[in-house]
Each structure stands twice: as C-alpha cells, then as structure tokens.
Amino acid sequence: MIKVEHLNKSFDGVQVLKDICVEYEPGKCNMIIGxxxxxxxxxxxxxxxxxxxxxxxxxxxxxxxxxxxxxEKKKLRQKIGILFQGSALFDFATxxxxxxxxxxFLTDWSETQRRERARYCLEKVNVxxxxxxxxxxxxxxxxxxxxxxxAIALNPEYLFCDEPNSGxxxxxxxxxxxxxxxxxxxxxxxxxxxxxxxxxxxxxxxxIGFIYQGSLLWQGDKNTILQTECKELKDFVCANxxxxxxxxx
Amino acid sequence: MLKKIFVSVGRYFLFLKMVxxxxxxxxxxxxxxxxxxxxxxxxxxLLVGVISLxxxxxxxxxxxxxxxxxxIDKMYIGYMVRESLILEFCSTMVALILAGKMGSxxxxxIGSMRITEQIDAMDMMGINSxxxxxxxxxxxxxxxxxxxxxxxxxxxxxxxxIVVESTQIIPTASYITGIKAFYNGFYIFYSxxxxxxxxxxxxxxxxxxxxYAKGGSLGVGRSSTQAIVTTSILILMADLIVTxxxxx
Numbered sequence: 001m002i003k004v005e006h007l008n009k010s011f012d013g014v015q016v017l018k019d020i021c022v023e024y025e026p027g028k029c030n031m032i033i034g035x036x037x038x039x040x041x042x043x044x045x046x047x048x049x050x051x052x053x054x055x056x057x058x059x060x061x062x063x064x065x066x067x068x069x070x071x072e073k074k075k076l077r078q079k080i081g082i083l084f085q086g087s088a089l090f091d092f093a094t095x096x097x098x099x100x101x102x103x104x105f106l107t108d109w110s111e112t113q114r115r116e117r118a119r120y121c122l123e124k125v126n127v128x129x130x131x132x133x134x135x136x137x138x139x140x141x142x143x144x145x146x147x148x149x150x151a152i153a154l155n156p157e158y159l160f161c162d163e164p165n166s167g168x169x170x171x172x173x174x175x176x177x178x179x180x181x182x183x184x185x186x187x188x189x190x191x192x193x194x195x196x197x198x199x200x201x202x203x204x205x206x207x208i209g210f211i212y213q214g215s216l217l218w219q220g221d222k223n224t225i226l227q228t229e230c231k232e233l234k235d236f237v238c239a240n241x242x243x244x245x246x247x248x249x
Numbered sequence: 250m251l252k253k254i255f256v257s258v259g260r261y262f263l264f265l266k267m268v269x270x271x272x273x274x275x276x277x278x279x280x281x282x283x284x285x286x287x288x289x290x291x292x293x294x295l296l297v298g299v300i301s302l303x304x305x306x307x308x309x310x311x312x313x314x315x316x317x318x319x320x321i322d323k324m325y326i327g328y329m330v331r332e333s334l335i336l337e338f339c340s341t342m343v344a345l346i347l348a349g350k351m352g353s354x355x356x357x358x359i360g361s362m363r364i365t366e367q368i369d370a371m372d373m374m375g376i377n378s379x380x381x382x383x384x385x386x387x388x389x390x391x392x393x394x395x396x397x398x399x400x401x402x403x404x405x406x407x408x409x410x411i412v413v414e415s416t417q418i419i420p421t422a423s424y425i426t427g428i429k430a431f432y433n434g435f436y437i438f439y440s441x442x443x444x445x446x447x448x449x450x451x452x453x454x455x456x457x458x459x460x461y462a463k464g465g466s467l468g469v470g471r472s473s474t475q476a477i478v479t480t481s482i483l484i485l486m487a488d489l490i491v492t493x494x495x496x497x
Binding site for chain 1: 273274277361362365366367369370372373374375376381
C-alpha cells in the first residue's frame, strides 16, 4: 500500500502538484491519468523518490519516504520495479543481461540461477528466442516487454509504469496493458500506471485518479469514468472518439 | 557567474563522494575496470604512439636548428629532447590530446544513458549508478595512464632517433649519449604523477558533465564540449601548480 498525503511540488515558483491525497492498493492497477503537462510524471517521480516533494508525505506501508535514510531507501528501491516510458534498457547489455542486471547486483544467486530466473521472466512477457539480441535490435513493443521482465525480475512489491504504451500500435498496447494487469494480480503487486491512453484506462483501470493542472480532481474506476460529472474529466475522456460515442449513446 | 562556478564545484565534489562509495560487488567492479582499461587506455595506444613518434622527430629538428653554436656539444640536443618529452610533452600534451578522445567518449556515453533514463533505471534498482559507471573509468584512467606516458616517452625518443638516423642532423652517437645524460629518476615520477592526475581529472570531469546532462541529444553534445573545454583549462592550471610544488 502506498499512501500520499497533501503532496505539493513546484518548480521555479510554478506549482506543479497541489495538495495531492491518494492511496494505492496492492493487487490493483492504479492509474494516474491526465493531459500532457498536468503533473502525472512529476507525481510518479515523487512517488519513486527521483524528486523530493516541497511538502506532504509519501508512505510505503507504515514508513514515511522522507524519514528513510540512504540504506532504507536503497532497500525499498529493491522492492520497486519500474517500466520507463522509453523502456530504458541498457545499451551495453543483451536482452538476457538486461533482465539479469538487477539480480547480479542485489542477490547472491549463481549465474545459472540468474539465467533461469531471467528466462522465466522473459517467458512471462512472451519474449522467447531473443536472449542475445541488443535493445536496438528490438521493436518498441519488444523493448517494453523486456523492460517489464526486468522490472519483475526480483518479484517487486511495487510496479511503476510511465506511459507504458506510448509509441505502440493499439494491438500491442492492449497486449502490454493486459500483461501489466495479469502480472499485478498474479504477484499481488501495487501497480501504478501513468497514462493518457483511454484504451488502457478502460481496459485495466481498477482505480483511476484524474489530475488536472496539478490537482487530483476525480477518483474512480473504469466502470464509473464514463458516467462522470466532472467537466474537466469529461473533456479529457471525450477527446477519444470511442468514449465520445459510448457517452453519446 | 561566480555563484554558478561555486555550485558546479560543490556538485562535482558531491558527485565524487557518490562515485567513491564502496562498490556493491567487487567482482563486478573488477570486470568493469578491465573493460574500461581496454576502452580508455588500450584504445589510446595508437593515437598516443603516432603523435609521440612525430613529436619526437620534430623536437630533434627544432632543437638542432636552435643549437647551431659549435661550442655546444651536439649531445645536448638529445638531452633537451628527452627532458622536453619527460617534463611536458608526454604528460601534459598527451593529456590534452586524451582530454578530447577520452573526455568526449566518457561524457557522451554517460550523457546518452542519462537522457534515455538508463541511469534513473539503475538508481531505481537501488544500484549506485555513479559508482557502477564512473568508478571503474576513473580508476582505470588514473592508475593505467602512466603507462601511456612511458610509452609516449619511449616512442618520442624513437621518433627522434629515426630523424637523426635518416637525416644525420647530428651524429647518432651524440643523440644516444644525450638521451642518457644527467638522468633524474624523479622527473619520471613527476611526469607519471602528472599524467595520473590529469587523467583522473579528464575521466571524472567528463563523467560529471555526462551524468548531469539534460536537454536531449543537443544536451549530450553540449556536455561533451563543456567537459573537454573545462578539462583542458584545468589541466593547464594543475600543470602550473604541480610543477611549482614538485620542481621548485
């Protein structure tokens, strides 16, 4: 469980996040949605500790992030898996080495055990037979899958995905979304997905938080989002033709 | 401007603090150390070798053309060439050349990892990215670069000998006597120390610039240029200070 209490963040006097309060539960795909520039990525970066909030608290379980020392943060980070927008696979390593990378640093497993675990994770995301390829030899969708495999390599308690289907075709996007949703339920992870893709939201949004100009305006799920009375959210949702048609009917 | 310089210096030392944290696993560190030694030092041998050969030859011709007085023994040409190579060329000039090659290599590699979020990914795994990426580079450059200096010295002297042999600008025996005359072992230590210090500066400043690169591929290019310019100026300043401290 991740709890955010009265989070504020500003850059050069411009307030990007305003008094965000939200809870993210395990076993669910928690989605942060909003237009570009609304503050989604800043919120995600605050949650994972890449940015420090101006005020407010982020709690992992019963521990406050701001009160953790270097070692405690390091331990927490080992429980976190992240899928970055551009996959962030290491150029210097092959597919299997990318997945084995965190294990090599953070476990005492033998080479064989690491390889077995990496193969298991790659099978989970349906990447087979590409072990020795380098990231630049893979398609965008394959890179995302390998990114997910690397993120789940150490059985994380928390999975963060920053715009997991940006730059992907609709079919591959749905496959990636379902993969994230299935893994979340299978491993009971607290998953937080940052997206503005309506297809994803309607496909896997167990819990949705809509951010508008830095404020959390609405919370709900994929079943209630189309019935919303929130004007700003309605505008956001209706930018998608499919959703517009459903709401129209 | 002054404030910016102080902020950068402060950030640089904080960065070094991160770099010199104990490695997570020594086995991984040594593997990276060997890789970096190959990438930074071994791959520079050809460049350093070719430049040293030519500079050695040029130094012989220039020194000979300035020492035409019949009273001065010709062996002093060999002596002066050797001293010029040891005291300045093989450490400072070679370091300035390496600042371009090694510096841009390190800065662009780390900078592109920064803008594609690979460094963020490492940090988020709980891995000390600065330690993993930079420590092997800095240590390989600082520890092994004196070997480049010694190679440069040897090839510089060989370059001078080739010119002497082929042009008979001075008798070969005088050149050989000159390069063996008044040998001071401390100068070799001084030059090795300078080379080691300069290469530490090249690797750490280039890595620092790359590590904090921002603004896409343009930002990577900018950080690379800035690394080379900063390092070149600081090498010359450090040269002056070290020379004053060690030789006078």
